[in-house]
Every structure is written in structure tokens, then in C-alpha cells.
Amino acid sequence: MTEYNPAYGGTVTRYVVVESYDVTPADVAIRAYEIAQGVMIKENCFGLVIMGKEEDVNRVITEVRKMDPAHIFVKDRGFPPGDARRCRATLGGARPGFHGIEFEMGILPYISHGLEELDKRDPTTVPAPVQEGTAARLDVYTLKKMIDAQEP
Amino acid sequence: MAKIFIYPATSLILSDMVTRFGHTPLGSAIAIRERVQTPGLESPPLQITPEEPKKGLRWAAVEVPSGVRGRMALYGPMVEECDAAIIINNADLAFGCMGCARTNELLKFMIRQKDMPKLELEYPANEEEGVKFVAAIKKFLNDLGGKP
Numbered sequence: 001m002t003e004y005n006p007a008y009g010g011t012v013t014r015y016v017v018v019e020s021y022d023v024t025p026a027d028v029a030i031r032a033y034e035i036a037q038g039v040m041i042k043e044n045c046f047g048l049v050i051m052g053k054e055e056d057v058n059r060v061i062t063e064v065r066k067m068d069p070a071h072i073f074v075k076d077r078g079f080p081p082g083d084a085r086r087c088r089a090t091l092g093g094a095r096p097g098f099h100g101i102e103f104e105m106g107i108l109p110y111i112s113h114g115l116e117e118l119d120k121r122d123p124t125t126v127p128a129p130v131q132e133g134t135a136a137r138l139d140v141y142t143l144k145k146m147i148d149a150q151e152p
Numbered sequence: 153m154a155k156i157f158i159y160p161a162t163s164l165i166l167s168d169m170v171t172r173f174g175h176t177p178l179g180s181a182i183a184i185r186e187r188v189q190t191p192g193l194e195s196p197p198l199q200i201t202p203e204e205p206k207k208g209l210r211w212a213a214v215e216v217p218s219g220v221r222g223r224m225a226l227y228g229p230m231v232e233e234c235d236a237a238i239i240i241n242n243a244d245l246a247f248g249c250m251g252c253a254r255t256n257e258l259l260k261f262m263i264r265q266k267d268m269p270k271l272e273l274e275y276p277a278n279e280e281e282g283v284k285f286v287a288a289i290k291k292f293l294n295d296l297g298g299k300p
Binding site: 078124 | 160168178179182185186187189191193198245279282283286290291
């Protein structure tokens with residue numbers, strides 16, 4: 001058993017995921033570097049990984065979010081950027097956890113649309129989403145009526 | 153500012169929505185960060201030590217596999233700590249090995265048993281469902297006292 005001393009104790013790491021038609025991860029990275037002030041920033045294919053003291057990371061995230069608020073998403077990460085236990089540079093293949101982000105990136109356009117719509121609409125006027133098992137199903141009597149109606 | 157447990161615990165969408173509407177999300181990253189940033193004995197890759205399955209005994213019986221108990225050592229304290237929870241049912245990304253599957257079942261059971269506000273949803277499949285999805289989360293979080 002060897003002793004373990006964390007490399008970046010007392011820091012937080014967050015992902016910034018960019019799913020925008022107007023802003024690219026490179027644009028967000030340039031803006032983040034401008035205001036970094038000691039925060040570590042790593043650019044990747046879907047956005048950024050930002051690491052530093054919590055208040056500094058929050059400050060950078062608040063600023064970059066302003067570039068496209070409905071299309072920039074943020075998530076916590078446990079490991080610091082480039083950590084050999086997680087980084088694909090050392091492991092090969094996609095980083096564990098990337099597939100989750102990849103899956104949700106397919107849904108992000110609907111979420112962005114929802115966020116933009118709710119800036120114009122009151123959320124209390126929007127009907128609740130339909131839960132699985134509660135959707136109205138075609139009952140057998142209606143089906144029979146439809147079948148009969150098609151007979152000559 | 154309430155602490156909201158999110159399920160799937162790695163969800164980008166839920167984590168973002170909860171932060172965006174003024175609350176604190178509790179997910180896997182928080183528990184992993186706590187372990188990765190605590191000095192001790194090296195136990196790669198996640199710094200999960202043989203102590204974790206013992207801690208997991210608080211939420212799962214001794215005959216439950218150690219993989220489930222080890223995972224519960226991460227999630228159990230957060231479920232106890234949270235003030236509310238948001239669950240996405242039938243989430244494909246929560247797919248995993250048998251240890252993950254059983255932990256997920258136990259986790260959802262614990263959340264449903266706890267007396268606290270809960271919101272259960274499905275992932276949206278089109279833009280209109282997206283609006284309903286975001287509105288439901290916004291209403292739920294505003295009722296807990298978040299920013300409008």
C-alpha cells in the first residue's frame with residue numbers, strides 16, 4: 001500500500017458543455033482564458049474542463065454562460081483534468097463517463113428549446129409531462145368501432 | 153438553497169437544471185471528488201477502499217454483494233442529506249453492470265421511501281416535451297424556494 005496525496009486538494013472541477021449554433025467550444029475557451037486568473041482550463045471536443053477554487057470556477061462559469069445561456073450546460077466532475085486514472089490519453093478509448101454526456105447531448109437541443117420558450121412563457125401554464133403508464137391508450141371498444149367504420 | 157439528489161446521478165441535464173434554478177445538485181461527482189481529494193492510502197482508480205462496503209451496511213444487508221454496498225457508501229449519505237430528489241425513469245445512460253443495476257434499484261427505492269418532495273420524469277423526445285420537461289423542473293425547484 002502506498003500513501004496517496006491528492007495533486008489538487010481543495011479544488012473543484014466542472015465541465016462546461018457547449019451545444020450551440022452560434023458559439024463553439026474554442027470561442028468559450030478564449031473567453032474563459034481571458035478571465036481565468038489562476039483557474040486551470042482544458043478545452044476538449046464538447047466544451048471545457050475548468051478546475052480551481054470553487055469561487056473562481058463559479059466566476060468563470062457565470063461569465064462564459066452569458067455567451068449563450070440556453071445552450072451552455074455545466075456539470076460537476078470528480079477528477080481533475082488530465083488525471084491519469086481517467087484521462088483517455090493514458091487509458092485509450094473514450095473516457096469513462098463520456099458516453100453519458102454523449103447520450104444527453106442528443107437531448108440538449110430539446111432542453112435548450114425548453115429554456116428559450118420558458119423565457120417567454122410562464123412555467124405554471126405549461127401542462128405537466130405525461131408519465132409512463134398514464135398516457136391515454138386506445139381502448140378495445142373504440143378500436144372495434146374504427147374497424148367497423150372501415151367496412152363497406 | 154436546497155440540496156437536490158439527482159438520478160441518474162451522473163446526469164448533465166439534471167445537474168445543470170438544478171444549478172441554473174438556484175439549488176445544489178448531489179450526484180456521483182461530489183462523492184467521487186470527496187474521495188479523490190482526501191489523502192490516505194492509494195486505492196486506484198476511484199479511491200474506493202475496503203472500508204466502503206462496510207459503510208454500505210447501513211443501507212444494504214450483509215448478504216447483498218459488496219459491489220452494491222460499496223456504491224451505496226457513495227450514494228447513501230447523499231440520499232440521507234438531500235432535501236428533495238429528481239428522478240428520470242428509463243434513463244438509458246444509467247445502464248451498467250449488475251452492481252450498478254441493483255444499486256440503482258435500491259437507490260430509487262430509498263428515494264421513494266423518504267418523506268421529501270420528489271419529481272419523476274422521462275427524457276424528452278421532442279421540442280414540446282422539452283418545454284414540459286424544463287417547466288416541470290422549474291416549477292418543482294421554484295416551489296422549494298429557488299430563484300425564479
